[in-house]
Amino acid sequence: MISxxxxxxxxxxxxxxxxxxxxxxxxxxxxxxxLKYPIKDDIPIMLIDEAEKY
Known part of the structure; x- marks a missing residue:
């Protein structure tokens, strides 16, 4: 969860x-x-290469 x-x-x-x-x-x-950026262990992964298109 992101604050x-x-x-x-x-x-x-x-x-x-x-x-x-x-x-x-x-x-x-x-x-x-x-783009959708993943969150792993409550840490947003703000890398364009890690994002998913939707």
């Missing part, structure tokens, strides 16, 4: 846009880039 405070300061590394937390799948979503 609200952390979510407010995180940005998509590709477009610098806002992220949305997908609690069901435990991923951070950038709607602009259509």
């Amino acid at each position: 609200k405070e952390l979510l407010e300061i995180l940005a998509c590394p590709k477009c610098k846009g806002d992220l949305i937390y997908d609690q069901e799948n435990d991923k951070l979503i950038c709607e602009s880039c259509r």
